[in-house]
Amino acid sequence: xxxxxxxxxxxxxxxxxxxxxxxxxxxxxxxxxxxxxxxxxxxxxxxxxxxxxxxxxxxxxxxxxxxxxxxxxxxxxxxxxxxxxxxxxxxxxxxxxxxxxxxxxxxxxxxxxxxxxxxxxxxxxxxxxxxxxxxxx
Amino acid sequence: xxxxxxxxxxxxxxxxxxxxxxxxxxxxxxxxxxxxxxxxxxxxxxxxxxxxxxxxxxxxxxxxxxxxxxxxxxxxxxxxxxxxxxxxxxxxxxxxxxxxxxxxxxxxxxxxxxxxxxxxxxxxxxxxxxxxxxxxxxxxxxxxxxxxxxxxxxxxxxxxxxxxxxxxxxxxxxxxxxxxxxxxxxxxxxxxxxxxxxxxxxxxxxxxxxxxxxxxxxxxxxxxxxxxxxxxxxxxxxxxxxxxxxxxxxxxxxxxxxxxxxxxxxxxxxxxxxxxxxxxxxxxxxxxxxxxxxxxxxxxxxxxxxxxxxxxxxxxxxxxxxxxxxxxxxxxxxxxxxxxxxxxxxxxxxxxxxxxxxxxxxxxxxxxxxxxxxxxxxxxxxxxxxxxxxxxxxx
Numbered sequence: 001x002x003x004x005x006x007x008x009x010x011x012x013x014x015x016x017x018x019x020x021x022x023x024x025x026x027x028x029x030x031x032x033x034x035x036x037x038x039x040x041x042x043x044x045x046x047x048x049x050x051x052x053x054x055x056x057x058x059x060x061x062x063x064x065x066x067x068x069x070x071x072x073x074x075x076x077x078x079x080x081x082x083x084x085x086x087x088x089x090x091x092x093x094x095x096x097x098x099x100x101x102x103x104x105x106x107x108x109x110x111x112x113x114x115x116x117x118x119x120x121x122x123x124x125x126x127x128x129x130x131x132x133x134x135x136x137x
Numbered sequence: 138x139x140x141x142x143x144x145x146x147x148x149x150x151x152x153x154x155x156x157x158x159x160x161x162x163x164x165x166x167x168x169x170x171x172x173x174x175x176x177x178x179x180x181x182x183x184x185x186x187x188x189x190x191x192x193x194x195x196x197x198x199x200x201x202x203x204x205x206x207x208x209x210x211x212x213x214x215x216x217x218x219x220x221x222x223x224x225x226x227x228x229x230x231x232x233x234x235x236x237x238x239x240x241x242x243x244x245x246x247x248x249x250x251x252x253x254x255x256x257x258x259x260x261x262x263x264x265x266x267x268x269x270x271x272x273x274x275x276x277x278x279x280x281x282x283x284x285x286x287x288x289x290x291x292x293x294x295x296x297x298x299x300x301x302x303x304x305x306x307x308x309x310x311x312x313x314x315x316x317x318x319x320x321x322x323x324x325x326x327x328x329x330x331x332x333x334x335x336x337x338x339x340x341x342x343x344x345x346x347x348x349x350x351x352x353x354x355x356x357x358x359x360x361x362x363x364x365x366x367x368x369x370x371x372x373x374x375x376x377x378x379x380x381x382x383x384x385x386x387x388x389x390x391x392x393x394x395x396x397x398x399x400x401x402x403x404x405x406x407x408x409x410x411x412x413x414x415x416x417x418x419x420x421x422x423x424x425x426x427x428x429x430x431x432x433x434x435x436x437x438x439x440x441x442x443x444x445x446x447x448x449x450x451x452x453x454x455x456x457x458x459x460x461x462x463x464x465x466x467x468x469x470x471x472x473x474x475x476x477x478x479x480x481x482x483x484x485x486x487x488x489x490x491x492x493x494x495x496x497x498x499x500x501x502x503x504x505x506x507x508x509x510x511x512x513x514x515x516x517x518x519x520x521x522x523x524x525x526x527x528x529x530x531x532x
Contacts, residue, residue: 059442
């Protein structure tokens with residue numbers, strides 16, 4: 001099998017899928033290279049992510065990566081969400097095939113974009129250097 | 138339910154093919170080049186297979202060269218014509234934008250070796266016109282190569298007409314008929330074709346074996362040097378079990394060709410009619426000149442790879458020309474060549490049927506495919522943008 005059982009589980013039974021109408025922060029990122037698009041919605045209370053949902057257009061890994069990312073950040077402070085790396089997403093999925101690693105990068109970027117959107121909306125100052133723009137590999 | 142709907146990728150070997158192979162493996166194990174009786178029994182079986190295949194194609198046994206499959210046959214055809222042409226200063230080859238990579242990548246290498254290549258565009262249904270071929274032929278053209286039928290979208294090209302143009306201009310003509318042999322009537326005694334490639338596993342034969350047909354007098358270049366097998370044009374001890382299996386499969390396919398094609402086309406048309414009712418879907422390929430088993434749709438707002446995984450979970454084996462199913466992350470060059478928008482090409486699904494498929498399976502497909510398309514669209518932000526008018530639908 002190309003994918004780990006965990007990738008298949010998060011693809012077949014995605015957690016936290018769907019639009020969040022009352023989101024406090026929304027981040028959408030896309031890969032020009034393969035056309036994948038990922039959107040993460042965050043509900044935030046006192047600096048803690050109380051709910052995270054996603055919508056994703058893309059391959060099985062993209063869907064599984066978004067699902068896993070929402071699981072990893074739910075209940076966590078924003079600082080931890082910002083520290084989420086694509087490696088952490090890939091490892092939590094028991095690894096990804098090399099040509100699919102960019103899907104986990106997308107998940108990391110989408111989370112960051114959603115946090116930044118929350119900061120913007122709430123007028124919370126931040127260092128733009130904490131939100132690097134990724135060049136696609 | 139398990140449904141195998143990926144017959145353009147490969148087919149299940151027929152019982153006749155497996156029997157022929159087993160018989161060779163168990164009894165006829167000799168080397169056809171050996172002088173002794175066990176070797177000569179193998180040589181007889183080899184000749185029989187060659188004659189059977191020639192009989193199915195309407196050519197002579199001496200015009201059949203066994204190869205490791207369609208890719209090798211394509212490689213050999215192009216290089217043969219190129220190197221023969223180069224000897225008289227003809228270093229231009231013509232082909233099309235929708236060929237298999239066995240053709241396109243060989244042409245790329247030939248370009249690096251100093252040949253020039255013209256890739257003809259195709260119509261939005263994937264058709265190459267004889268007029269376009271005629272217009273592209275130059276005094277230094279040494280070969281025209283146009284596939285008989287396209288592996289992704291199933292379009293059947295006007296090979297007789299294109300061949301006639303080439304003949305008139307005195308240019309060699311090759312056709313990659315990997316998807317056509319055993320599925321479309323082909324009579325090489327009537328068809329103006331100089332070289333033709335075929336692959337056994339596309340018509341219920343074994344993998345790893347194919348044929349390069351080269352009309353008598355066509356200059357050939359050997360890709361593999363060694364012994365004198367295949368009249369010096371393809372060294373290496375013949376893969377007799379595979380060759381016998383191929384001959385058995387081809388005999389069967391040709392004997393039942395019309396009946397199978399009519400049956401499979403019926404399944405295909407039912408499938409196309411049903412899938413067309415999915416909103417924002419697009420059928421690729423030609424409706425009339427189409428392989429009997431080919432169905433190729435793009436569904437906007439979903440990714441083909443995810444579609445395949447969900448279908449697989451429902452027991453359905455299919456394929457896609459989407460970016461994420463290839464190593465390259467580029468969507469299919471064929472879909473792009475027929476003008477499918479880049480975004481829509483990501484959501485492509487190819488279902489390729491054979492005579493082994495049943496009407497019940499088609500009904501199951503007609504239930505399963507819309508289900509998974511709806512499911513993926515429901516979680517797709519791209520689809521939401523399309524549906525809520527933030528982006529225009531492209532199909």
